[in-house]
Structure formats: structure tokens, C-alpha cells
Amino acid sequence: MRFTLLHTDTETNARAGLLETDHGPVETPIFMPVGTVGSVKAVQPRELIDDVQAQIILGNTYHLYLRPGTEVLERAGGLHRFMRWPGPILTDSGGYQVFSLAARRKLSEEGVRFKSHLDGSYHTFTPESVIDIQRRIGADIMMVLDECPPGDAAYDYARTSHELTLRWAARCKQRFDETACPYGHGQALFAIVQGVVYPDLRRESARCLVEMDFPGYAIGGLSVGEPAEQMYAMVEVVCAELPAHKPRYLMGVGTPENLIENIARGVDMFDCVMPTRNGRNGMIFTTEGILNIKNRKWRTDFSPLDPGLDRYVSQTFTKAYVRHLFIAGEILGLQIASLQNLSFYLWLMREARRAIMEGRFAAWRAEVLPRIRRRL
Incomplete structure (x- = not known):
């Protein structure tokens, strides 16, 4: 993996690069x-390429390990071949799932023992085993095993947690250096900065991980219940410590507004279930604002779903038709909403990149934020 920083905005910390x-x-x-x-729920790989114009997708080590299992993936030739996705893949190590399954897991220095949400069986993740699993999955970008504490964690717990994550990161890196991808392509390992909402812990975590010299850095443990302003403050603290020539990935974030605000603070990569999950529940993001497609006001609105977005689903289907699909419980409604939301998110990234490259990001941000956050 190689990352080239192409341009940095002069009024903000927004960056455009090539990974x-x-x-x-x-x-x-x-x-x-x-x-x-x-x-990607309700979306085919072909649609991700042609309609959404996605360049990279995310998979999850915890879920793929449990089902279909690494033996199946290895026999298939890795996740790329198994799901017929030709582009890059990033895999989360499962640390967030460990956090979300607090009642089903037990942490120790060695790793985490957890109970499967599928059948109740017990399993253990160690820093070494998650590297082995991600090698067999075949992700282009792998993540270290981390502990993701809750957003309201007390300072002492946050310190103990981030120090454990640092030790696990060192073990992950050692295992990564000792192994190779079984499918012949290159893989990169990113570290994860933790520290909850405590600036000194965030700085300490970032500085220690930078000393370990990873090819990229993620910011974890945010968007887990803390106010947005605290998230933005922690992103600013961490980005100030990370090397400019390496990619920065904010995990699990977020709303379109969150993305723009964190791009302004120096983040390069994002993931979130919001566009597909919210879409399946009737929330549709458009270039004109956010709409609840189930509302009666769209019953006889025969305008395109998103007049400002040049995509098949945006221009072909009307608001009235998509509302009808949701009210009737038709699966096609979930597919259209998911495609629209993902297309919108990727459109937003392209527009942000264009604005950065042309030196007008601050003005673009001021213009686009009020428009995309309004409720229609």
C-alpha cells in the first residue's frame, strides 16, 4: 500500500490524497x-461499482470468522473472490464487536474470550489470532485488535484500556511482520488510536503508535455516545499528532455533516452503517436534504427521488413510487433507498475532494452543510 498526499486546504486541515x-x-x-x-446489505457488487461508484468496502473480522468461517474463505481464495468484489477491502479487527458484546466477553492481557451471538459457543481473539484471521480473509487493509471503551468511560478505565490497546498493537505488528498474505497480494496493517474523550490519553496513544511506525492510523472509540463537539475535539487532537504522509481513518462515523466536519479536521477515510441501515428504515439522504420517505406528504410527489444526483435510482424512481414500496413492504424499496444513500455519500466525498483540490473547500463546506442537513 502506498499513500500520496496531493493537496491540503489552506483554510482548514482538509486533505486530498491517493491510496x-x-x-x-x-x-x-x-x-x-x-x-x-x-x-453490503441489499446492494450487489455490480451496483456498488456502476451506480454507487464505491472504491473500497469494509468487512468485519468478528462476523466473517463466525460465519462463513475462515476455512470457507480460504478455500474460496479469500473474501474478494468469495463475494466477487474486485476492489480493495478493509477489515475491522472485531474490537468494536467486543465492546458491543460487553455482557458476553471477558478481557485479559492475552486477548478476549467471547460468546458467539449466533449459537452461544465460546471463542478467543488474541492480537496474533486476529492477524491470522485477516490474512486468511485477504483484506487489503487490516486493523489491530483494540478495546473500544464506552464514550462515558471514567479516566482511570480509559487509561488502562488504551494502554492495553497499545500492547496489543505491538503484538499485532509483530505477528503481521512474521506472516504473509496466502493469496499473493499486499496487505497493510493500521493501528487504532484510543483514549475516549481525554486529550492527554489521545495524544499519548497517538504518539506511541506513531513510534511503532504503522502505514496508517485509525481513530477509534468515537461516535459511541459522546456529543459531536467532543468527537470533533478529539479528532483535532489526534490528527495533530499523526504524520501527514500517512492515511487517517475515523471508524464508524457517521452522518453527512459528521463526514464534512471531520474532513475539515484532517480525516481521509470513513465507514458507517448509517446510509444502508437508515435507508432500510425510510430515511433517505439527498442533495436537497433529508426526507422520511414514509411520510404521507410524498404520496403524490412524482418528482425524482433526488433531482440533483445523476444516478439511475435518483433520477428514475419518484418519491411517490418509493414511498409506495415502503408502505407495501416491498424489498425493492429497501434496495432503492440503500443505493440512493450510498450514492449520495460517495457523491459527497467526490465533491469534497474536488473542492479541496481546487482550493475552495471552506466555501464549499459553508454552502453545502445547511443544504444537506435540512429536513424536507
């Missing part, structure tokens, strides 16, 4: 559709 992998290039800033179990 090159063996499965293709990624233009940053970028949003990664979430394909947790090897599938």
Missing part, C-alpha cells in the same frame, strides 16, 4: 460502504 493497493486505487477523502458479512 494505492494491489486491488486498485482509492481517492481520498473516501467513504467505505459497510459489508459486514461479505455483503
Whole structure:
């Protein structure tokens, strides 16, 4: 993997770059559709390429390990071949799932023992085993195992947690250096900065991980219940410590407004389930604002779903028709909403990148934010 920083905005810390992998290039800033179990829900890989114009997607180590299992993935030739996705893939190590399964897991210095949400069986993740699993999945970008504490964690717990994550990161890096991808393509390992909402812990975490010299850095443990302003403050603290020539990935964030604000603070990569999950529940993001497609006001609105977005679903289907699909419980409605939201998110990234490259990001940000955050 190689990252080239192409331009930095003069009024903000927004950056445009190029991330090159063996499965293709990624233009940053970028949003990664979430394909947790090897599938972006309700969207085919062909649609991700042709309609959404996605450049990289995300899979999850915890879920793929449990189902279909690494043996199946290895026999298939890796996740790329298994799901027929030709582009780059990033895999989360499962640290967030460890956090979300607090009642089902037990942490120790060695790793985490957890109970499967599928059948109740017990499993153990160690820093070494998650590297082995991600090698067999075949992700282009792999993540270290981390502990993701809750957003309201007390200072002492946050310190203990981030120090454990640092030790796990060192073990992950050692295992990564000792192993190779079984499918012949290159893989990169990103570290994860933790520290909850405590600036000194965030700085300490970032500085220690930078000393370990990873090819990229993620910011974890945000958007887990803390106010948006605290998230933005922590992103500013961390980005100030990270090297400019390496990519920065904010995990699990977020709304379109969150993305723009964090691009302004120096983040290059994002992922979130919001465009597909909210879309399946009737929330549709458009270039004109946010709409609840189930509302009666759209019943006889025969205008395109998103007149400002030049995509098949945006221009072909009317608001009235998509509302009808949701009210009737038709699966096509979920597919159209998911495609529209992902297309919008990727459009937003391209527009942000264009504005950065042309030296007008601050003005573009001021113009686009009120428009995309309003409720229609």
C-alpha cells in the first residue's frame, strides 16, 4: 500500500490524497460502504461499482470468522473472490464487536474470550489470532485488535484500556511482520488510536503508535455516545499528532455533516452503517436534504427521488413510487433507498475532494452543510 498526499486546504486541515493497493486505487477523502458479512446489505457488487461508484468496502473480522468461517474463505481464495468484489477491502479487527458484546466477553492481557451471538459457543481473539484471521480473509487493509471503551468511560478505565490497546498493537505488528498474505497480494496493517474523550490519553496513544511506525492510523472509540463537539475535539487532537504522509481513518462515523466536519479536521477515510441501515428504515439522504420517505406528504410527489444526483435510482424512481414500496413492504424499496444513500455519500466525498483540490473547500463546506442537513 502506498499513500500520496496531493493537496491540503489552506483554510482548514482538509486533505486530498491517493491510496494505492494491489486491488486498485482509492481517492481520498473516501467513504467505505459497510459489508459486514461479505455483503453490503441489499446492494450487489455490480451496483456498488456502476451506480454507487464505491472504491473500497469494509468487512468485519468478528462476523466473517463466525460465519462463513475462515476455512470457507480460504478455500474460496479469500473474501474478494468469495463475494466477487474486485476492489480493495478493509477489515475491522472485531474490537468494536467486543465492546458491543460487553455482557458476553471477558478481557485479559492475552486477548478476549467471547460468546458467539449466533449459537452461544465460546471463542478467543488474541492480537496474533486476529492477524491470522485477516490474512486468511485477504483484506487489503487490516486493523489491530483494540478495546473500544464506552464514550462515558471514567479516566482511570480509559487509561488502562488504551494502554492495553497499545500492547496489543505491538503484538499485532509483530505477528503481521512474521506472516504473509496466502493469496499473493499486499496487505497493510493500521493501528487504532484510543483514549475516549481525554486529550492527554489521545495524544499519548497517538504518539506511541506513531513510534511503532504503522502505514496508517485509525481513530477509534468515537461516535459511541459522546456529543459531536467532543468527537470533533478529539479528532483535532489526534490528527495533530499523526504524520501527514500517512492515511487517517475515523471508524464508524457517521452522518453527512459528521463526514464534512471531520474532513475539515484532517480525516481521509470513513465507514458507517448509517446510509444502508437508515435507508432500510425510510430515511433517505439527498442533495436537497433529508426526507422520511414514509411520510404521507410524498404520496403524490412524482418528482425524482433526488433531482440533483445523476444516478439511475435518483433520477428514475419518484418519491411517490418509493414511498409506495415502503408502505407495501416491498424489498425493492429497501434496495432503492440503500443505493440512493450510498450514492449520495460517495457523491459527497467526490465533491469534497474536488473542492479541496481546487482550493475552495471552506466555501464549499459553508454552502453545502445547511443544504444537506435540512429536513424536507
